[in-house]
Amino acid sequence: MQLRFSKMHGIGNDFVVLDCRQHPFPLNPEQIRALGDRHVGVGFDQLLSVEPARDPSCAFYYGIWNADGSPSGQCGNGVRCVAAWLHRAGALALGEQVMIESPSGPVTVRLLDAHEVTVDMGEPMFEPARIPLSAEARVDRYEILAGDRSVEFGAVSMGNPHAVVSVADLADPALEQLGPLLTSHPRFAEGANAGFVLQLDRTQLRLRVHERGAGWTRACGTGACAAMAVLHQRGEVGDSVSVELPGGKLRIDWAGPGHPLWMTGPAAFVFEGEWPVPAVDGDRGG
Numbered sequence: 001m002q003l004r005f006s007k008m009h010g011i012g013n014d015f016v017v018l019d020c021r022q023h024p025f026p027l028n029p030e031q032i033r034a035l036g037d038r039h040v041g042v043g044f045d046q047l048l049s050v051e052p053a054r055d056p057s058c059a060f061y062y063g064i065w066n067a068d069g070s071p072s073g074q075c076g077n078g079v080r081c082v083a084a085w086l087h088r089a090g091a092l093a094l095g096e097q098v099m100i101e102s103p104s105g106p107v108t109v110r111l112l113d114a115h116e117v118t119v120d121m122g123e124p125m126f127e128p129a130r131i132p133l134s135a136e137a138r139v140d141r142y143e144i145l146a147g148d149r150s151v152e153f154g155a156v157s158m159g160n161p162h163a164v165v166s167v168a169d170l171a172d173p174a175l176e177q178l179g180p181l182l183t184s185h186p187r188f189a190e191g192a193n194a195g196f197v198l199q200l201d202r203t204q205l206r207l208r209v210h211e212r213g214a215g216w217t218r219a220c221g222t223g224a225c226a227a228m229a230v231l232h233q234r235g236e237v238g239d240s241v242s243v244e245l246p247g248g249k250l251r252i253d254w255a256g257p258g259h260p261l262w263m264t265g266p267a268a269f270v271f272e273g274e275w276p277v278p279a280v281d282g283d284r285g286g
């Protein structure tokens with residue numbers, strides 16, 4: 001079977017997008033990993049499917065799988081690319097605001113232009129059980145033993161789990177080990193995206209993220225939302241911040257609990273292609 005796809009990225013976080021509006025998602029986890037392989041496949045951080053909505057209040061549904069084949073509930077850079085993809089497919093007009101359904105629930109997207117999208121990512125969820133994180137109670141700062149060091153972090157869900165660690169040096173070599181340790185720490189029952197944030201002032205952050213299921217990526221949209229939300233809860237940033245990641249900048253706006261959190265940033269097309277799906281064993285994906 002030949003599979004048509006679009007290759008896209010959101011500030012360097014790269015995606016393969018599949019049009020599944022007319023046919024069911026066709027790949028099992030083994031095939032997802034093969035497609036995501038950067039040497040013998042096409043390569044991506046995440047695979048995204050565009051499907052008919054399941055929730056009647058939404059225009060479409062999008063599925064999300066990491067490069068290791070694991071599913072995720074949310075992808076911030078990815079949903080901006082889905083919105084731009086729908087615009088190119090003639091299914092979303094400039095300036096039009098629609099709800100799109102993600103595995104963790106609906107988000108609202110609006111195309112500011114063909115390559116700039118703003119998204120209401122919903123409210124950050126801090127309750128440990130909603131992340132999920134095993135903890136006695138919800139606090140602004142948790143302590144965890146990672147390897148031989150105690151690490152202080154914030155935790156939040158954007159529809160996917162995030163740990164946020166404030167650092168003074170994003171080039172600290174210790175982060176190379178700390179990222180994977182936090183991502184797979186047993187206190188995060190479903191794993192975590194581990195964000196390391198350097199705060200420049202109340203309106204500017206720098207961030208690196210070791211993503212669950214994909215490793216270090218050049219950008220993580222939900223990670224930018226998570227870092228801002230954690231610092232906002234501590235009263236350390238204002239209601240609007242610029243988050244600079246290795247691949248580029250996002251703007252995050254959040255007025256606090258009870259308000260939606262908006263993420264604004266670019267979405268880019270790279271190329272269209274076809275991929276011969278290998279006949280490998282494994283249960284159906286999705």
Ligand SMILES: N[C@H](CCC[C@H](N)C(=O)O)C(=O)O
Pocket residue numbers: 013045046066071072073074075076077078160161193211212213214217219220221222223
């Ligand atoms: N690795 C994430 C999914 C992709 C998130 C990221 N690429 C974004 O832009 O939000 C997870 O397993 O929860």
